[in-house]
Amino acid sequence: MTRAIVVGGGVAGPVAAMALQKVGIAATVHEARAAPAGDVGAWLGVQVNGLDALRAVDAEDAVRAVGFPTPVIEFRNHTGRVLGTLPTGSPASGRTSGLSLRRSDLYRALHGEARRRGIEVRHGSRLTAVSDTGDGVTAVFADGRTETADLLVGADGVRSTVRGLVDPDCPPPRFVPVLNTAGYSEHTPASAEVGRLTMVFGRRAFAGYLAAPAGGTWWFANPPLAREPSAEEVAGTSDAEWRARLADLYGRDRSPVAALVEATPGPLRGWTTYDVPTVRRWSRGRTVLIGDAAHATSPAAGQGSSLAIEDAVVLARCLRDLSPEQALRAFEGLRRARAERVVAQGFRTSSAKSPPAVGRLVRDLVVPLVLRHRDPQAWVRDHAVDWGAPVPVPAG
Numbered sequence: 001m002t003r004a005i006v007v008g009g010g011v012a013g014p015v016a017a018m019a020l021q022k023v024g025i026a027a028t029v030h031e032a033r034a035a036p037a038g039d040v041g042a043w044l045g046v047q048v049n050g051l052d053a054l055r056a057v058d059a060e061d062a063v064r065a066v067g068f069p070t071p072v073i074e075f076r077n078h079t080g081r082v083l084g085t086l087p088t089g090s091p092a093s094g095r096t097s098g099l100s101l102r103r104s105d106l107y108r109a110l111h112g113e114a115r116r117r118g119i120e121v122r123h124g125s126r127l128t129a130v131s132d133t134g135d136g137v138t139a140v141f142a143d144g145r146t147e148t149a150d151l152l153v154g155a156d157g158v159r160s161t162v163r164g165l166v167d168p169d170c171p172p173p174r175f176v177p178v179l180n181t182a183g184y185s186e187h188t189p190a191s192a193e194v195g196r197l198t199m200v201f202g203r204r205a206f207a208g209y210l211a212a213p214a215g216g217t218w219w220f221a222n223p224p225l226a227r228e229p230s231a232e233e234v235a236g237t238s239d240a241e242w243r244a245r246l247a248d249l250y251g252r253d254r255s256p257v258a259a260l261v262e263a264t265p266g267p268l269r270g271w272t273t274y275d276v277p278t279v280r281r282w283s284r285g286r287t288v289l290i291g292d293a294a295h296a297t298s299p300a301a302g303q304g305s306s307l308a309i310e311d312a313v314v315l316a317r318c319l320r321d322l323s324p325e326q327a328l329r330a331f332e333g334l335r336r337a338r339a340e341r342v343v344a345q346g347f348r349t350s351s352a353k354s355p356p357a358v359g360r361l362v363r364d365l366v367v368p369l370v371l372r373h374r375d376p377q378a379w380v381r382d383h384a385v386d387w388g389a390p391v392p393v394p395a396g
Contacts, residue, residue, distance in 0.1 A: 001025055001150040001151060001319060001324055002025060002026065002150060003025065003026050003027070003149040003150050003151075004016075004017075004020050004025050004026070004027040004149050004150060004151040004152070004153055005027070005028060005030065005137065005139050005147055005149045005152045005153070006020075006027050006028065006029045006030065006153045006155055007030050007127050007152065007153065007154050007155060007156045007162055008029075008030075008031065008155035008156035008157060008160075008162075008291070008293070009029050009030070009033070009107075009111065009121055009123070010031075010107065010155065010156075010157055010291070010292075010308075011106065011107070011110065011304075011309060012155035012290050012291030012292070012293075012308035012309070012311060012312050013029045013031070013153075013155040013156075013291075014029055014110040014111055014113070014114040014119070014121065015053075015054070015059065015110060015308070015309050015312035015313070016153050016155055016290060016311075016312035016315060016316070017029050017114055018057050018059055018113065018114055018117060018119065018312075019056075019312050019315070019316035019317075020153075020319070021119060022057050023316050023319060023320035025150075025151075025316070025319060027119060027153075028121075029114065029119065029121040029122065030125035030126075030127065030139070030141065030147075031121060031122065031123050031124075031125060032124070032125065032126040032127070032156070033123060033124070034123055034124040035123055035124075042102070042103060042183065042184075042220065043100060043101065043102050043103060043182065043210075043218050043220075044100070044103050044106070044299070044305055045070060045099060045100050045197075045302055045305075046063060046067065046098065046099045046101065046106070046305050046306055047088060047098040047099075047303060047306045047380070047381055048088065048089055048093060048095035048096075048097070048098055048381050049090070049093075049303075049310065049381050049382070049384065050303075050305055050306025050309045050310065051063070051064075051095065051099060052093055052095060052383075052384045052385060053306070053309045053312070053313040053385045054309055054313075056313050056385050056387035057313055057316075057387075059110070059113050062109045062110070062112065062113040063099065063101070063110070064099060066101050066105040066106065066108070066109045067099040067100055067101030067105070067106075068099065068100055068101070068194070068195070068212070068213050069097040069098075069099060069100075070097060070098050070099065070100040070195050070197050070210065071087060071088055071089060071096060071097035071098070071195055071196075072086070072087060072088065072196045072197070073085065073086045073087075073088060073197045073198075073199060074196055074197070074198045075198075075199050075367060075371070076198060076199070076200050076201070076255065077200075077201045077360070077363075078202045078203040078252075078253040078254065078255065078360075079253075079254050080255060081364070083201075083364060083367045083368050083371070084367055084368050084370075084371030084372065085371065086371060086375055086377060087375070088197075088381070089381075090378070090381040092382040092384075093381075093382060093384045095381075097195075098381075100197065100210055100218070106305065124143070125141050125142075125143065126141060126142040126143075126161075127139055127140070127141055127142075127156070127161050128140050128141060128142050128161075130152060130162070130287060132284070132285035132286055132287065134285065134286075135150070135286070136148060136149060136150050137149060137150075137151065137152045137285070137286045137287060139152055150286065151286050151287075151324065152286060152287045152288070153287075153288055153315070154166065154287060154289045154290065154293045154294075155289075155290050155291050155293060155308070155312070156293055157291070157292045157293060157296070158173050158274050158275075158276060158292045158293075158296040159173070160289065160292070162287060162289060162293055163276075163279060163289055163293050163294070165284070165287065166279075166281060166282070166283060166284045166287055166288075166289055167279050167281050167284075169280075170279050170280065173274035173275065173296060174274060174275050174276070174277055174347075175228040175272065175273075176272075176274060176275055176298045176300075176346075176347060176350045176351075177224060177225050177226065177350065177351060178222040178223065178224055178225060178273055178350050179222065179224075179225055179229075179271070179272060179273075180220065180221075180222060180270060180271050180272070180273055180299065181221050181223075181246070181268055181269065181270040181271075182218070182219060182220035182221070183218075183219060183260075183261070183264035183265075183268060184212075184216055184217075184218055184219075184265075185209075185216055185218075185219055185260040185261070185263045185264040186216050186263045186264070186265070187216070187217060187256070187259055187260055187262075188211050188215065188216060188217050189211075189217065189256035189260070191256075192209065192210075192211035192217060192256075193211060194211045194212065196210070196211070197209075197210045200253070200255045201360070201364075202249065202250055202253045202255065202257065203252060203253055203360070204224075204249045204250075205221060205222060205223050205224055205249040206221075206222040207219065207220065207221040207222065207250065207255070207257045208220050209256065209257065209260055217256075217260055219257065219260045219261070219264070220299075221246055221249070221261070222350075223245060223246070223249055223270075225272075229272065231272075234270055234271065234272055237269075237270060238267075239267035239268050239269075242267075242268040242269070243261060243262075243266075243268060246261045246268075247261070247262075273298055273350065274296065275296050275297050275298050275343050275347055276292065276293075276294070276296040276343065277340065277343055277344065277347070278295075278340055278343075279294055279295070282294050282328075282331070282332040282335075282336070283328040283331075283332065286324060288315065288328050288331065290308065290311040290315055291307070291308030291311050291312070292304065292308065294311070294339065295307065295336075295339035295340060295342075295343050296343070297342055297343040297346040298343075298346035298349070298350045299346075299350075300346045300349035300350040301342050301343070301349065301380075302377075307338075307339055307342060310335070310383070310385060311331075311335055311339075313385050313387070314331060314334055314335060314385060315327075315331050317385070317387065317391050318330045318331045318334070318391050320391075321390050321391040322391055322393060326393055326394060327391075329394045329396075330391050330392070333394050334391075342380060
């Protein structure tokens with residue numbers, strides 16, 4: 001195998017191209033957007049397990065250069081009471097801290113590093129069809145171009161076109177019952193510290209904020225939803241409507257969320273959340289799914305980007321050591337259970353963010369006890385990709 005087509009230029013795509021290049025497989029990345037993404041999705045975290053996988057393909061430094069360490073997550077309730085803290089590091093792997101960064105900066109860093117290595121990234125290149133010959137694939141794009149390679153990697157996100165080709169009967173993405181909005185506030189709360197991400201269980205809605213090294217505060221909010229809104233409804237919500245809604249949700253809490261929103265330059269915009277609990281098959285012939293195309297998770301899991309990075313690196317390891325058919329089976333066998341467990345955890349967390357009064361009371365009693373005795377996220381962060389270890393031939 002010498003050549004691959006990677007569909008999707010978010011996080012998984014460029015990392016996959018770099019990892020494939022490291023094992024001797026040249027790849028071109030095709031991104032449907034006509035230009036690099038702006039600040040869609042605002043900001044996110046790359047956790048220590050994701051940084052570990054980037055390190056395996058010598059791409060960690062490029063990402064660290066555009067983010068800042070965030071070693072602690074603090075949890076507070078609507079009264080301002082601290083319920084507990086969690087580290088973002090992993091003693092098992094020796095990693096001390098996760099990283100926070102703007103999503104657009106992560107995209108630019110990964111694309112820039114891929115291009116520095118001679119990898120071509122084509123924008124405005126939307127996949128329309130795939131033809132599989134058994135020992136290769138031909139991809140057809142909306143602009144009329146075609147490309148033939150030994151493998152096609154579907155890294156095209158939660159609304160994946162490639163997923164529909166691999167598993168035509170796959171259910172659509174599942175609605176997660178919260179809205180998302182986020183911003184960069186000019187206000188910095190007196191209690192905020194750079195490197196400490198504060199999560200707030202508000203009386204009526206969940207939120208979080210993080211003081212940035214350059215000043216100001218990054219924040220997000222999750223208004224709960226009982227029904228799935230249309231894309232037009234969400235897109236048509238004005239800045240004034242967002243501000244009024246957030247003021248109503250958070251204004252009575254003893255937290256800085258309402259003040260952060262007020263001090264954020266507009267316009268505020270929001271988006272709905274979807275996950276992909278399970279895809280019955282991750283590959284068909286010479287086409288394989290990675291990242292959100294295979295297992296999109298709610299942002300509540302804090303692992304979407306990190307899982308995608310892990311996928312990209314593990315796929316390359318499998319292709320390095322095994323025949324294409326064995327490699328795709330081994331990849332799915334190594335990744336499916338872990339990814340689906342994270343997706344399930346993220347959905348449960350999202351669904352429990354805004355409980356009724358009795359649920360809030362129980363949560364405020366239980367969370368401190370849990371966090372004092374164990375780290376419920378340690379199993380996710382402790383995962384490490386052993387790049388040098390050979391991949392065994394899968395059973396069957």
